[in-house]
Amino acid sequence: MAQHDDHSHDEGHESGHEGDCGIEHHEATEYDPGATAFHHISDQNIFTIGPWFFNLPCILYAPDQGWSLFSSSKFHVHGHHGDGDNAMHGYVMHEGVVMRVKDDAFPRGAVDVSGYKQEEVEVDGKNVTKYYVCQNDHLYELDQESALDGGMFGRGITSFYDFSITKNVVTMIIVCLLMGWFFMGIARSYRRREGQAPKGAQSFIEPIYIFIRDEVVKSMIGEKYERYTPFIMSIFFFVLVLNLVGQVPFFGNPNVTGSLAVTFVLAVFTFLVVNLNGNKNYWEHVFWMPGVPAAVKVLVLTPVEFLGLFLKPITLMVRLFANITAGHIVILSFVGLTFIFGEMGQNVGGGAIGALVGTLLGLFMSAIELLVAFLQAFIFAILSASYIGAAVVDDHH
Amino acid sequence: MTGSLTVVGFGLAVIGAGIGVGYIGGKAMDAIARQPEAVGVIRANMLIMAALIEGIGLIAIILGLIG
Numbered sequence: 001m002a003q004h005d006d007h008s009h010d011e012g013h014e015s016g017h018e019g020d021c022g023i024e025h026h027e028a029t030e031y032d033p034g035a036t037a038f039h040h041i042s043d044q045n046i047f048t049i050g051p052w053f054f055n056l057p058c059i060l061y062a063p064d065q066g067w068s069l070f071s072s073s074k075f076h077v078h079g080h081h082g083d084g085d086n087a088m089h090g091y092v093m094h095e096g097v098v099m100r101v102k103d104d105a106f107p108r109g110a111v112d113v114s115g116y117k118q119e120e121v122e123v124d125g126k127n128v129t130k131y132y133v134c135q136n137d138h139l140y141e142l143d144q145e146s147a148l149d150g151g152m153f154g155r156g157i158t159s160f161y162d163f164s165i166t167k168n169v170v171t172m173i174i175v176c177l178l179m180g181w182f183f184m185g186i187a188r189s190y191r192r193r194e195g196q197a198p199k200g201a202q203s204f205i206e207p208i209y210i211f212i213r214d215e216v217v218k219s220m221i222g223e224k225y226e227r228y229t230p231f232i233m234s235i236f237f238f239v240l241v242l243n244l245v246g247q248v249p250f251f252g253n254p255n256v257t258g259s260l261a262v263t264f265v266l267a268v269f270t271f272l273v274v275n276l277n278g279n280k281n282y283w284e285h286v287f288w289m290p291g292v293p294a295a296v297k298v299l300v301l302t303p304v305e306f307l308g309l310f311l312k313p314i315t316l317m318v319r320l321f322a323n324i325t326a327g328h329i330v331i332l333s334f335v336g337l338t339f340i341f342g343e344m345g346q347n348v349g350g351g352a353i354g355a356l357v358g359t360l361l362g363l364f365m366s367a368i369e370l371l372v373a374f375l376q377a378f379i380f381a382i383l384s385a386s387y388i389g390a391a392v393v394d395d396h397h
Numbered sequence: 398m399t400g401s402l403t404v405v406g407f408g409l410a411v412i413g414a415g416i417g418v419g420y421i422g423g424k425a426m427d428a429i430a431r432q433p434e435a436v437g438v439i440r441a442n443m444l445i446m447a448a449l450i451e452g453i454g455l456i457a458i459i460l461g462l463i464g
Contacts, residue, residue, distance in 0.1 A: 215437065215441055216441075219438075219441070314456075315449075315452035315455070315456065318452070318455045318456060319448060319451065319452050319455055322455045322458065375444070378444070379444060379445070379448045382441065382444065382445060383445065383448060386445065
């Protein structure tokens with residue numbers, strides 16, 4: 001546990017005039033609600049509970065350097081900009097994101113860095129932001145943020161891979177352990193109290209379970225529903241609990257289901273379950289729809305259906321991500337009203353009005369978000385179930 | 398005030414999805430008023446349809462973001 005050190009920021013500011021590569025240290029004078037909101041919903045290497053900060057381990061791998069494992073406190077991050085004062089084995093933290101120095105000449109181990117620089121460059125007709133770090137009055141170019149997608153989403157392939165235990169990972173581990181403990185306990189009490197009325201946590205979870213089983217699994221999948229009940233239930237409760245944990249104020253404020261990586265993996269599970277269990281009829285309807293002229297099949301239906309195989313999980317992924325992220329951004333924008341009206345602390349009266357309005361609107365939005373948390377978990381489960389149902393349904397002809 | 402034309406695209410995409418979801422919601426209310434005993438089935442189908450329409454809007458927004 002380490003308290004954030006606000007004093008070091010001032011020291012860094014004063015001492016930063018020598019050997020800082022001519023980077024201007026400018027304090028933020030204007031509040032940027034969009035950037036602030038995006039900064040707060042992104043994943044971090046730090047877990048906050050109220051005023052306390054827990055530094056999480058960074059696990060990084062670069063093919064030419066091997067594994068690096070150290071605590072994120074080694075970056076000496078200060079203030080709220082998320083810039084680290086220290087480089088560690090060629091890795092630096094800039095705006096809360098771990099980046100790697102491309103140049104081999106950069107000293108390894110723990111070294112001081114004095115500033116960061118961003119530059120918009122046009123490469124192949126596209127605007128790309130290039131990042132630089134200053135160390136000992138020398139600018140080094142930084143690699144982009146690590147992405148494990150193999151360059152699929154346009155960020156390109158980076159020279160290192162980030163396997164860090166981030167805030168989202170910690171939240172997921174906590175949620176998995178809690179859910180395992182909770183549901184195992186309930187399962188045990190069902191075994192112990194067989195034939196009796198449910199009691200305690202049992203009576204809390206039973207109506208939800210029966211609702212999902214009857215309204216989602218049974219009605220969507222049909223008679224073979226028992227085989228897929230555990231999968232749909234796991235997806236539903238996992239997404240629901242993560243959505244709700246993201247709503248708890250002052251507890252890490254994780255945005256797990258609002259992270260594309262998480263929803264991508266959940267959608268991949270659905271994709272695999274659907275397509276590995278698809279029967280003959282399902283594949284026939286995808287590739288050779290019965291009762292349609294051959295020309296229409298080849299030209300229109302088969303390509304569309306084939307595309308649909310992948311579009312279904314993609315919409316699942318994007319829907320959950322976009323709904324949760326949008327909710328977080330709206331709440332953060334309402335909180336930001338305080339700073340917009342207060343003109344960054346220069347107008348106390350405006351700040352007070354902004355805080356009042358922002359709190360009321362934020363509370364209202366949080367109430368809606370509780371509904372959305374349930375609705376999105378339900379929709380993810382019911383759509384997964386309906387895709388599975390379409391894949392395993394028996395022939396009706 | 399500066400901005401990007403993609404933002405207009407977001408707005409247009411949301412108009413289409415909004416009309417679709419609104420139509421579904423209105424029709425579902427009609428159906429529930431006509432047959433209140435079928436409220437469970439109608440609500441489930443309404444949510445699925447709304448989610449599918451919303452998916453198209455979201456895809457448009459994401460395409461606008463990355464394009």
